[in-house]
Amino acid sequence: xxxxxxxxxxxxxxxxxxxxxxxxxxxxxxxxxxxxxxxxxxxxxxxxxxxxxxxxxxxxxxxxxxxxxxxxxxxxxxxxxxxxxxxxxxxxxxxxxxxxxxxxxxxxxxxxxxxxxxxxxxxxxxxxxxxxxxxxxxxxxxxxxxxxxxxxxxxxxxxxxxxxxxxxxxxxxxxxxxxxxxxxxxxxxxxxxxxxxxxxxxxxxxxxxxxxxxxxxxxxxxxxxxxxxxxxxxxxxxxxxxxxxxxxxxxxxxxxxxxxxx
Amino acid sequence: xxxxxxxxxxxxxxxxxxxxxxxxxxxxxxxxxxxxxxxxxxxxxxxxxxxxxxxxxxxxxxxxxxxxxxxxxxxxxxxxxxxxxxxxxxxxxxxxxxxxxxxxxxxxxxxxxxxxxxxxxxxxxxxxxxxxxxxxxxxxxxxxxxxxxxxxxxxxxxxxxxxxxxxxxxxxxxxxxxxxxxxxxxxxxxxxxxxxxxxxxxxxxxxxxxxxxxxxxxxxxxxxxxxxxxxxxxxxxxxxxxxxxxxxxxxxxxxxxxxxxxx
Numbered sequence: 001x002x003x004x005x006x007x008x009x010x011x012x013x014x015x016x017x018x019x020x021x022x023x024x025x026x027x028x029x030x031x032x033x034x035x036x037x038x039x040x041x042x043x044x045x046x047x048x049x050x051x052x053x054x055x056x057x058x059x060x061x062x063x064x065x066x067x068x069x070x071x072x073x074x075x076x077x078x079x080x081x082x083x084x085x086x087x088x089x090x091x092x093x094x095x096x097x098x099x100x101x102x103x104x105x106x107x108x109x110x111x112x113x114x115x116x117x118x119x120x121x122x123x124x125x126x127x128x129x130x131x132x133x134x135x136x137x138x139x140x141x142x143x144x145x146x147x148x149x150x151x152x153x154x155x156x157x158x159x160x161x162x163x164x165x166x167x168x169x170x171x172x173x174x175x176x177x178x179x180x181x182x183x184x185x186x187x188x189x190x191x192x193x194x195x196x197x198x199x200x201x202x203x204x205x206x207x208x209x210x211x212x213x214x215x216x217x218x219x220x221x222x223x224x225x226x227x228x229x230x231x232x233x234x235x236x237x238x239x240x241x242x243x244x245x246x247x248x249x250x251x252x253x254x255x256x257x258x259x260x261x262x
Numbered sequence: 263x264x265x266x267x268x269x270x271x272x273x274x275x276x277x278x279x280x281x282x283x284x285x286x287x288x289x290x291x292x293x294x295x296x297x298x299x300x301x302x303x304x305x306x307x308x309x310x311x312x313x314x315x316x317x318x319x320x321x322x323x324x325x326x327x328x329x330x331x332x333x334x335x336x337x338x339x340x341x342x343x344x345x346x347x348x349x350x351x352x353x354x355x356x357x358x359x360x361x362x363x364x365x366x367x368x369x370x371x372x373x374x375x376x377x378x379x380x381x382x383x384x385x386x387x388x389x390x391x392x393x394x395x396x397x398x399x400x401x402x403x404x405x406x407x408x409x410x411x412x413x414x415x416x417x418x419x420x421x422x423x424x425x426x427x428x429x430x431x432x433x434x435x436x437x438x439x440x441x442x443x444x445x446x447x448x449x450x451x452x453x454x455x456x457x458x459x460x461x462x463x464x465x466x467x468x469x470x471x472x473x474x475x476x477x478x479x480x481x482x483x484x485x486x487x488x489x490x491x492x493x494x495x496x497x498x499x500x501x502x503x504x505x506x507x508x509x510x511x512x513x514x515x516x517x518x519x520x521x522x523x524x525x
Binding site: 014089121 | 279280281283288291355358360362363365367368369378417418524525
């Protein structure tokens, strides 16, 4: 069984009409192809990186997996559960840390985690919530309103929310964007520990040194298509460069040359 | 931390009770704004209109105008607040982005629907109860048919809760939601007999009023208090119940399709 699987997933966003026109008139136009026939799988316990420039389709791919976006064609599954036909089991198996710093300003950190736990049907989960709070350095902030937290603390709460139902697969969508060095280090220590304990991690990031250090395998995405997929070392060797950052630049540019030549 | 968990080992229930609790707490934490403010507005209407019109308007023959006004104001406050609860919750969650936390868990569209609708009904009923308690200071009106009054209150709040849910789903910006409130909800509630009996209207406007489903919520609710109404309570309950059921089916389909929630 695979932890995560994408089979020929494509996504075309329909064109949009803004404002009131959208309520009464069907939009026309070609739409935006965000994903184009993406297929790959992630093995259980793997630390998998998804790299690509802005607009490559990373967040759309994660959204398809999380059920936030419906693929135009193809199939995605989590731990063998189809994200559409068996969505409840698929979502129970998945924890997502969103890219944006989103929070509900009405509630405290503990309430936020209790609600998130309850949404998954887990209402007596305080022991686990306390453990997550302690591991993410949030114990002292547990009764603080979300509005009063710093950006870094809010980011930790997002990670805690993704873990509250103990998902075997954790997706982190650029979790260290705009995060200071201390938090970044403690976050990676924590995520690495979860991975050693058997959690499958799917990570998107623009920090290539992090991806090189942490990931077992990396997929590179460009304009909605997978253009490379291998171990970090194999990608570096293949590009004939020193590190993953150079390999990334090389592969992205090589792909442009290939595309133009074709 | 323990070893990698398997989700199947965890006994999980439904997410509905938690979402309902969260929606209840959301308005309760700002009850000054969500309960007290509409009660004060209703009392101001009561004081001003009762003072100005008490001796000039004759309704149902024997019912004093102040007493006539109270069930109408209660229902108007209940309707507006039932609409406001899900619509404001959804639009705020959409604009701030935290709606994702409701969409990521394995909750069905039915769980989401009933959590938002029941919380809205509770808010509407709470506001209505508070308006009634405060109105006792002005005039104590009997509740002749409490079952009818309760039935109309719950179903009417239900209609507006579902309309609020639809408005919250459709609106992407606050101004679109404001348009729903200003051009649909406010006229429909004000022109439905809160301040007058439709029998006092010219024939054309009587006919127009009978096409407004909100008229039946107020008229039926009034029947619960006085045992008197402009149309039969059975007629009103059929309209109110029918509208609620139709809107419920429509909105459940909307949620199941992922309309504006799952792109």
